[in-house]
Amino acid sequence: MAGVQHVAQPLALLNAAMTGQRRIPDTSAQVKLLYSFLSSDPASTQLVTPDRREALMQVKLDTARAAEQAVILDEVEAWAARQQLETHLRAERQGPRGAEVKARLEGIVLARVRAAAHQLGVAIPTASDALLVQRIAAPAPAPDPTPVAAGLERFLRSEECLTPVSEAQAKAVAAALAKLGPGASEPAVRAAASAALGDAPGEANLDDLVASVTAPLREHWGSQIALERAQALLAGAGLALPAGEAQRRERLLAAVSSALLDLEAPTAALPATGAAGDAQAGAVGKLALQVTGQPVMNRGLSDSVGANQLKSLGFALLFVFVIMTGLFRSLWSGLLGMTPALFTLLAIWGAMGLLGVRLDIGTSMLGSIIVGAGVDYAIHMLAAWRAPEGEPLTAAARGAADRSGLAVFCNATMIAAAFFVLTLGEAKPLKNVGGLTAAAMLTAGLATYLAIPTIARRRRYRPQRADDEGELPELEVEAAEARKAQN
Amino acid sequence: MLRRRLLQSLLALPLLLAPAAARAETPGEKALRLHDEANTRAKDQYFEYDVVTQEPGKAETKIQMKVKVKKDKRFIEFTAPGDIKGMKVLVASLTQMYVYLPAYHKVRRVASHTRSQGFMGTALSQDDMSITTYSDVYAPKLVKETKSEWVLELTRRPGQSHPYPRIDLAIRKDNHHPQWFHLYNDKGLKLKSETRSDYGCQAGNICTARVHKVTDHTRGGMWTELRRTGWKVNTGAPDSDFTPRALQTR
Numbered sequence: 001m002a003g004v005q006h007v008a009q010p011l012a013l014l015n016a017a018m019t020g021q022r023r024i025p026d027t028s029a030q031v032k033l034l035y036s037f038l039s040s041d042p043a044s045t046q047l048v049t050p051d052r053r054e055a056l057m058q059v060k061l062d063t064a065r066a067a068e069q070a071v072i073l074d075e076v077e078a079w080a081a082r083q084q085l086e087t088h089l090r091a092e093r094q095g096p097r098g099a100e101v102k103a104r105l106e107g108i109v110l111a112r113v114r115a116a117a118h119q120l121g122v123a124i125p126t127a128s129d130a131l132l133v134q135r136i137a138a139p140a141p142a143p144d145p146t147p148v149a150a151g152l153e154r155f156l157r158s159e160e161c162l163t164p165v166s167e168a169q170a171k172a173v174a175a176a177l178a179k180l181g182p183g184a185s186e187p188a189v190r191a192a193a194s195a196a197l198g199d200a201p202g203e204a205n206l207d208d209l210v211a212s213v214t215a216p217l218r219e220h221w222g223s224q225i226a227l228e229r230a231q232a233l234l235a236g237a238g239l240a241l242p243a244g245e246a247q248r249r250e251r252l253l254a255a256v257s258s259a260l261l262d263l264e265a266p267t268a269a270l271p272a273t274g275a276a277g278d279a280q281a282g283a284v285g286k287l288a289l290q291v292t293g294q295p296v297m298n299r300g301l302s303d304s305v306g307a308n309q310l311k312s313l314g315f316a317l318l319f320v321f322v323i324m325t326g327l328f329r330s331l332w333s334g335l336l337g338m339t340p341a342l343f344t345l346l347a348i349w350g351a352m353g354l355l356g357v358r359l360d361i362g363t364s365m366l367g368s369i370i371v372g373a374g375v376d377y378a379i380h381m382l383a384a385w386r387a388p389e390g391e392p393l394t395a396a397a398r399g400a401a402d403r404s405g406l407a408v409f410c411n412a413t414m415i416a417a418a419f420f421v422l423t424l425g426e427a428k429p430l431k432n433v434g435g436l437t438a439a440a441m442l443t444a445g446l447a448t449y450l451a452i453p454t455i456a457r458r459r460r461y462r463p464q465r466a467d468d469e470g471e472l473p474e475l476e477v478e479a480a481e482a483r484k485a486q487n
Numbered sequence: 488m489l490r491r492r493l494l495q496s497l498l499a500l501p502l503l504l505a506p507a508a509a510r511a512e513t514p515g516e517k518a519l520r521l522h523d524e525a526n527t528r529a530k531d532q533y534f535e536y537d538v539v540t541q542e543p544g545k546a547e548t549k550i551q552m553k554v555k556v557k558k559d560k561r562f563i564e565f566t567a568p569g570d571i572k573g574m575k576v577l578v579a580s581l582t583q584m585y586v587y588l589p590a591y592h593k594v595r596r597v598a599s600h601t602r603s604q605g606f607m608g609t610a611l612s613q614d615d616m617s618i619t620t621y622s623d624v625y626a627p628k629l630v631k632e633t634k635s636e637w638v639l640e641l642t643r644r645p646g647q648s649h650p651y652p653r654i655d656l657a658i659r660k661d662n663h664h665p666q667w668f669h670l671y672n673d674k675g676l677k678l679k680s681e682t683r684s685d686y687g688c689q690a691g692n693i694c695t696a697r698v699h700k701v702t703d704h705t706r707g708g709m710w711t712e713l714r715r716t717g718w719k720v721n722t723g724a725p726d727s728d729f730t731p732r733a734l735q736t737r
Contacts, residue, residue, distance in 0.1 A: 018591050029590040032570035039608030159596050162732045208732055215592050
């Protein structure tokens with residue numbers, strides 16, 4: 001897999017612009033608001049329908065080989081089946097299924113950590129999953145308030161803070177609020193801010209300050225805790241990259257830190273149990289996952305082509321066998337007539353296998369072309385196969401080659417030349433069909449004049465008719481002349 | 488002595504008159520000044536709009552909003568649909584724009600590089616909503632005059648950052664308000680068109696269009712229509728209604 005794209009990514013980016021945290025927001029109101037911003041972005045609107053009832057998760061593959069795509073496709077389908085979210089509910093972390101919520105969030109974080117490591121080329125052995133889960137679930141270390149104070153100070157000096165404060169006041173307020181630690185109550189924030197501002201800032205100013213600083217304070221603490229957890233996780237799981245790779249290390253740390261923020265999500269989607277309490281526990285929804293795309297179509301096409309190939313070729317060979325048997329009044333002759341075609345099929349399919357040419361719509365036609373041409377040439381050969389009594393079979397072979405050879409090889413060469421033209425183009429499928437058909441025509445011609453003389457055991461295959469009577473004396477004369485020439 | 492002073496004064500007269508002659512208003516400048524004056528004539532105004540957008544091949548969308556205008560400042564509050572209800576935008580100046588996001592309880596300043604992007608899925612950009620008067624930003628040239636309108640070609644003045652280097656603008660002679668705009672990029676390609684129709688007036692000569700239609704030619708003819716559903720003039724809105732603080736507290 002080269003990458004995965006889905007609508008949660010632009011949502012997380014927008015959320016990062018709002019809160020500094022690159023993750024899906026916790027409330028549906030926030031998600032809806034972000035969706036409304038996305039509605040102006042044509043790229044994002046390709047990932048979700050306007051009514052937001054259907055979304056696309058695009059898995060990009062870095063291989064064009066059908067066999068490799070099929071393996072990944074099987075894995076994706078297995079993943080989709082494992083999600084078990086057909087009927088799900090939004091369960092609260094503090095609710096009766098809190099333990100399941102925690103386990104699911106840990107699972108999501110583990111998957112995100114693995115994905116981030118994979119993207120950055122950091123190998124995580126599957127065996128270390130248990131260690132990672134243990135580290136993910138470990139309690140957060142006591143966070144350092146210094147970066148939080150620095151972040152708050154920047155905010156207080158920005159135009160987004162509703163109360164204008166001096167540089168000294170911003171520094172004092174930031175330090176006082178950071179000192180409160182994570183999860184400080186609003187009265188505590190208010191009291192700390194008031195004390196730090198000094199000189200009775202005024203109720204309105206204090207109200208504005210508390211209103212504007214509450215969310216950034218919570219976000220800075222959340223980010224700092226996640227960052228320190230990520231540092232501990234990477235070090236504890238042996239995933240810390242060497243100092244020389246600072247850029248990759250920072251990216252991995254940022255991705256893992258961002259993933260760890262999800263551990264604090266208040267809810268998670270869980271499969272509904274079907275119990276009466278489900279509806280009360282959270283909004284019950286239905287989710288259907290459908291795997292689709294080019295590899296799925298390719299697989300369907302491949303299955304269809306493969307099945308059709310077997311059916312149509314089997315039918316063609318059977319039909320040809322019946323006609324040949326009827327024509328030459330013998331089962332053995334019927335089989336003999338099919339020999340060049342079968343030999344050519346083996347040669348061309350073998351070559352396809354050796355050259356790595358796949359069976360597709362174009363190349364699947366080769367079987368029928370080969371059967372048609374092979375049988376055609378065999379009929380010419382067998383119809384001309386005649387040897388007088390007392391003469392060896394080589395005389396029949398020579399006579400048949402004399403009578404039919406020019407026609408067969410002219411035919412094979414002309415058709416081969418016509419198909420060979422296709423190899424001069426740019427389209428790979430057409431080049432394959434052209435080259436292989438040209439080769440098949442020549443092979444079928446050669447196979448006719450090699451296989452039939454090698455296997456044939458009769459003096460004549462075409463039933464004798466009344467108008468053939470004058471033929472044998474003529475052949476005998478020809479044979480006598482030939483013997484004379486040899487002597 | 489007196490003669491000498493009189494002579495000096497006569498000689499100095501052309502020098503004194505020269506700057507005045509240089510400042511003489513061209514017909515285009517006069518038309519644009521009248522337009523700008525008409526746009527800022529009211530002490531303040533209050534509007535309610537239905538904003539309907541039609542993108543080719545997609546369903547029509549509708550947004551409702553309330554807009555307060557005082558000189559070059561605008562305060563916009565979205566009232567529907569529910570996803571954006573409570574979201575507010577303050578255009579404090581051509582370069583200062585803030586947005587309040589109720590779901591996040593936050594005021595964010597809108598970065599200048601994002602202001603030319605589509606706004607809430609409409610054909611309007613944030614820059615389109617930020618400009619009220621044009622004389623400071625564009626140099627006008629009168630290219631056509633009929634009985635009912637002046638047609639101006641506006642060229643962006645050096646140092647200005649408004650996204651359209653050229654705007655063609657038709658101003659009605661009866662109320663000095665726009666009839667239509669064509670907005671071009673630096674290669675002369677028409678990006679957007681805007682028409683304003685069905686003008687009404689209050690308090691004598693304070694007029695606004697009931698329908699604004701903006702068509703984005705770069706997005707297959709996608710259009711947005713602002714349909715005015717409510718309008719008040721000179722409501723006495725204080726300046727404090729047009730501050731970032733008002734976004735969070737009003």
